[in-house]
Amino acid sequence: MEASRGKILTFANPKGGVGKSTLSCLVTAMMQWSNKYESIQLVDADKQGSSVSLLQRICKNVACSHYPISYEYDKLNLIMLSQLMENTRMKKGNVLVIDTPARPGQEGIELFTKSHAIIVPVSNTMAELPPTLDFVKKLDKIKERFNKIHPHIVIIPNKIHQNRKHLDDFVNFFENLDVVIGPPLHDSSFIRKVYLKSYELDKIEKETIFSDLIKVMEFLNKYVMEEELDEIYRIDNKYERSNNLSLIK
Numbered sequence: 001m002e003a004s005r006g007k008i009l010t011f012a013n014p015k016g017g018v019g020k021s022t023l024s025c026l027v028t029a030m031m032q033w034s035n036k037y038e039s040i041q042l043v044d045a046d047k048q049g050s051s052v053s054l055l056q057r058i059c060k061n062v063a064c065s066h067y068p069i070s071y072e073y074d075k076l077n078l079i080m081l082s083q084l085m086e087n088t089r090m091k092k093g094n095v096l097v098i099d100t101p102a103r104p105g106q107e108g109i110e111l112f113t114k115s116h117a118i119i120v121p122v123s124n125t126m127a128e129l130p131p132t133l134d135f136v137k138k139l140d141k142i143k144e145r146f147n148k149i150h151p152h153i154v155i156i157p158n159k160i161h162q163n164r165k166h167l168d169d170f171v172n173f174f175e176n177l178d179v180v181i182g183p184p185l186h187d188s189s190f191i192r193k194v195y196l197k198s199y200e201l202d203k204i205e206k207e208t209i210f211s212d213l214i215k216v217m218e219f220l221n222k223y224v225m226e227e228e229l230d231e232i233y234r235i236d237n238k239y240e241r242s243n244n245l246s247l248i249k
């Protein structure tokens with residue numbers, strides 16, 4: 001299926017250190033390298049601005065701006081971000097990736113629920129899973145209140161040890177919630193280094209984590225960008241809040 005409108009992918013999780021900035025930059029870079037989209041841009045909504053500098057290090061020719069939204073006086077940034085989201089949606093081929101702060105506030109969360117998908121990185125640890133679950137429930141309530149199928153909530157298991165059997169834990173943990181679980185990203189020493197040194201496509205391609213990234217991109221392309229998830233909900237005819245859909249391959 002071909003996408004009908006521009007797409008907004010928001011990387012969010014109120015827990016810090018789960019991989020929001022890292023994954024938002026890698027996904028933005030992978031989209032840019034794929035040459036599939038007309039216009040791609042990343043917005044860093046965290047005051048630290050770490051994804052602005054990270055993206056510059058791996059993929060220079062992609063638009064990237066910083067609109068921090070953590071404080072009361074950041075209200076203007078919320079308004080600008082909201083307009084940018086509207087503009088992105090107008091034209092197919094547009095992609096906006098948003099990296100969000102650890103505590104985005106209620107206004108921030110409500111703005112992000114206007115995305116096409118909220119991508120939620122989380123590792124298989126008790127430090128990260130429970131706050132992530134609370135967040136997903138909160139998003140789910142907002143969707144329920146407006147009876148909406150968007151945003152799709154996509155859980156990306158991150159920093160996973162090579163032993164894949166732990167992935168069942170994710171499916172169990174998010175049971176009965178309206179989420180999809182994407183392919184995992186393994187724990188990678190390369191990802192830790194990417195914050196410290198410059199790397200571009202030719203180097204990243206040689207890393208073992210690249211095959212994980214490709215699977216995540218295939219998943220996002222098919223289910224989010226090409227609207228397969230929209231289609232699944234459409235076939236259901238109405239928005240049924242049933243078991244979570246596990247799409248781990």
Ligand SMILES: Nc1ncnc2c1ncn2[C@@H]1O[C@H](COP(=O)(O)OP(=O)(O)O)[C@@H](O)[C@H]1O
Nearest residue numbers: 016017018019020021022159186187188191192
């Ligand atoms: N798959 C991974 N393997 C190894 N380290 C990772 C992975 N994903 C993220 N990290 C590391 O975890 C730390 C936090 O990531 P970051 O993207 O800054 O999180 P957040 O934006 O959610 O606070 C960084 O040091 C990053 O390099």
Ligand SMILES: [Mg+2]
Nearest residue numbers: 020021046050
């Ligand atoms: Mg961050």
